[in-house]
Amino acid sequence: MPDKRTALFVPCLTGALFADDTEAQRRLLALSGFPAxxxxxxxxxxxxxxTAGDREGxxxxxxxxxxxxASYDAVFVASATCCGHLRHExxxxxxxxxxxxxxxxxxxxxxxxxxxxxxxHRPCHDVWDDARFDAYARWVAATANVEVxxxxxxxxxxxxxxxxxxxxxxTAASMMAHRMGAIAEAGAGVVVSAEPGCLSHFAAxxxxxxxxxxxxxxxxxxxx
Amino acid sequence: MTRIAAPTTNTRKAADVTLGKREQVASTLPWEALRDRATxxxxxxxxxxxxxxxxxxxxxxxxxxKVVRAADNAAACREVMxxxxxxxxxxxxxxxxxxxxxxxxxxxxxxxxxxxETDLGEWIVQVRGELPSHVTAPAIHLSAAxxxxxxxxxxxxxxxxxxxxxTGVATDFLRQPLRASTLGISGANFLIAETGEVVVIENxxxxxxxxxxxxxxxxxxxxxxxxxxxxxxxLLRVLTVSATxxxxxxxxxxxxxxxxxxxxxxxxLVDNGRTELAKxxxxxxxxxxxxxxxxxxxxxxxxxxxxxxxxxxxxPIGILVAPYLEPEATPxxxxxxxxxxxxxxxICPVRIPISALIAKRREQLWxxxxxxxMVRQGVSLWKxxxxxxxxxxxxxxxxxxxxxYPRLARLGQLTRREGRR
Numbered sequence: 168m169p170d171k172r173t174a175l176f177v178p179c180l181t182g183a184l185f186a187d188d189t190e191a192q193r194r195l196l197a198l199s200g201f202p203a204x205x206x207x208x209x210x211x212x213x214x215x216x217x218t219a220g221d222r223e224g225x226x227x228x229x230x231x232x233x234x235x236x237a238s239y240d241a242v243f244v245a246s247a248t249c250c251g252h253l254r255h256e257x258x259x260x261x262x263x264x265x266x267x268x269x270x271x272x273x274x275x276x277x278x279x280x281x282x283x284x285x286x287x288h289r290p291c292h293d294v295w296d297d298a299r300f301d302a303y304a305r306w307v308a309a310t311a312n313v314e315v316x317x318x319x320x321x322x323x324x325x326x327x328x329x330x331x332x333x334x335x336x337x338t339a340a341s342m343m344a345h346r347m348g349a350i351a352e353a354g355a356g357v358v359v360s361a362e363p364g365c366l367s368h369f370a371a372x373x374x375x376x377x378x379x380x381x382x383x384x385x386x387x388x389x390x391x
Numbered sequence: 392m393t394r395i396a397a398p399t400t401n402t403r404k405a406a407d408v409t410l411g412k413r414e415q416v417a418s419t420l421p422w423e424a425l426r427d428r429a430t431x432x433x434x435x436x437x438x439x440x441x442x443x444x445x446x447x448x449x450x451x452x453x454x455x456x457k458v459v460r461a462a463d464n465a466a467a468c469r470e471v472m473x474x475x476x477x478x479x480x481x482x483x484x485x486x487x488x489x490x491x492x493x494x495x496x497x498x499x500x501x502x503x504x505x506x507x508e509t510d511l512g513e514w515i516v517q518v519r520g521e522l523p524s525h526v527t528a529p530a531i532h533l534s535a536a537x538x539x540x541x542x543x544x545x546x547x548x549x550x551x552x553x554x555x556x557x558t559g560v561a562t563d564f565l566r567q568p569l570r571a572s573t574l575g576i577s578g579a580n581f582l583i584a585e586t587g588e589v590v591v592i593e594n595x596x597x598x599x600x601x602x603x604x605x606x607x608x609x610x611x612x613x614x615x616x617x618x619x620x621x622x623x624x625x626l627l628r629v630l631t632v633s634a635t636x637x638x639x640x641x642x643x644x645x646x647x648x649x650x651x652x653x654x655x656x657x658x659x660l661v662d663n664g665r666t667e668l669a670k671x672x673x674x675x676x677x678x679x680x681x682x683x684x685x686x687x688x689x690x691x692x693x694x695x696x697x698x699x700x701x702x703x704x705x706x707p708i709g710i711l712v713a714p715y716l717e718p719e720a721t722p723x724x725x726x727x728x729x730x731x732x733x734x735x736x737x738i739c740p741v742r743i744p745i746s747a748l749i750a751k752r753r754e755q756l757w758x759x760x761x762x763x764x765m766v767r768q769g770v771s772l773w774k775x776x777x778x779x780x781x782x783x784x785x786x787x788x789x790x791x792x793x794x795x796y797p798r799l800a801r802l803g804q805l806t807r808r809e810g811r812r
Binding site: 218231320332333 | 395396398399400403407410688690691693694695699724726727728729730731732733734750753754755756757758762763765766767769770773774776777778779783787790791792793794795
């Protein structure tokens with residue numbers, strides 16, 4: 168759709184902590200058939216306000232996000248939780264796509280780099296059901312030529328939780344220590360996710376493991 | 392195939408065993424249909440609480456038991472003590488979260504009674520001077536070695552950390568009061584409104600002694616009432632499978648009509664905020680059957696155990712019920728002691744949308760101005776940045792820099808009074 172206006176939304180956490188990943192996201196989107204992607208002029212989807220309890224504030228932020236995105240024919244968001252929040256608030260219509268979904272549907276390139284093991288983190292508030300996440304994991308494995316290890320711990324959440332890990336930093340850090348130990352023990356050296364919030368928590372407690380956003384990882388594997 | 396890593400806390404270790412057994416047993420049952428049936432029965436309780444409590448009171452009275460209602464903690468303790476005037480000073484107790492809630496043991500001990508918690512886990516936390524760390528597994532936070540050390544200190548001899556040997560030691564110690572005491576106190580898992588029957592389930596046999604002592608006092612919440620016997624099979628099934636992964640507990644006591652020569656029984660029905668909870672915006676939490684599944688699956692609970700919540704009722708469901716049942720003990724920031732991952736809602740056998748209700752409590756806290764200062768200020772800045780304009784756009788790089796500040800969380804600690812957890 169080269170004649171249509173497309174844009175990428177850069178979530179607040181991505182812009183702060185994984186700014187380089189936006190360039191990798193654009194390269195993957197170009198590979199998916201969207202070569203001229205602009206940037207949505209919004210700072211945040213509103214999720215931090217909603218999860219803090221300011222439901223009206225979160226809705227207002229969602230509406231201003233929708234206004235900023237209104238002029239585009241397609242908007243890509245590489246965060247499941249931002250995407251989910253925007254949909255929940257009615258701020259995202261069918262023009263708003265979860266970027267990894269577009270990559271899974273369109274990218275058929277294959278990495279020729281040596282195989283490695285990774286842990287592909289799934290956020291609690293995913294926009295996908297189990298079957299779609301499993302299909303995504305298989306796509307990542309085939310595309311990047313990696314072994315995606317199964318989750319090596321039973322705990323359902325990384326311990327980020329937005330406000331939670333800010334208010335209860337010691338607890339959140341100890342939760343992550345268990346996950347990191349389990350991942351290393353399982354033989355994976357890299358943690359990959361499209362979710363900036365979870366990634367920020369992993370990165371803060373990485374100790375020996377490499378933590379990489381999905382798009383950056385795929386580009387590093389020679390995909391785009 | 393990736394192996395699950397060894398658990399790093401005692402709570403996580405025990406929780407994994409329970410969850411594994413639960414999954415295995417539930418897979419052999421029509422689990423979702425049982426959840427539906429149990430949910431419907433408990434919804435009936437919440438929506439018709441006054442009617443069912445009145446019905447139970449009439450039926451239990453007609454069955455020969457004395458039934459009294461206590462509005463709050465102090466009244467509940469008074470009602471219990473009112474029925475103990477001519478009994479010995481040694482009391483045996485089986486496990487009851489309601490008695491923890493109203494502080495009954497401490498109240499009785501202050502009056503000179505010797506009270507034995509006779510559930511193994513409950514006895515261990517009693518001698519350690521702790522609260523239970525889980526509603527059905529009070530000592531889930533302890534390793535066998537820690538328990539051996541505790542009991543070695545109490546009994547004055549060196550004990551091994553072999554769980555079977557420790558259980559034997561505890562049984563030997565508790566046997567004498569269990570057999571000798573003429574006064575037993577128990578809780579109840581369910582009260583059947585149509586028949587006036589009291590249902591108590593257990594695994595160790597100790598509750599039998601408590602419920603069959605010459606004087607038996609049942610102390611339980613009014614929310615334990617269910618309409619009929621036909622509700623019981625589904626409720627017992629989802630309770631035991633969710634709590635311990637057992638298809639059923641070792642003992643199920645259904646206490647019916649009083650018999651000549653049998654125990655003189657008083658049933659103390661404690662309200663203490665339950666009516667208010669059942670009529671509140673969080674009424675669905677009133678369906679809780681105290682199985683503790685939301686605790687063993689919660690990533691925060693699994694790391695911290697129940698004591699970190701600072702309330703008798705810990706874990707995700709505790710965040711919802713404690714503000715009503717223990718308002719003074721509940722930390723103001725309790726709704727934030729959750730990642731809102733949703734695992735609690737998924738596992739709850741009576742389908743309480745726990746995570747959504749915790750989010751609702753955060754909204755209430757926001758409206759009341761009780762949200763931690765740092766969170767309020769952060770949200771205010773985020774809203775300003777999102778609103779745009781010159782100030783908003785200038786603010787954005789500042790906020791991005793703030794997010795990169797590795798000790799952002801420390802800023803939060805400076806603005807909180809609840810103490811670090």
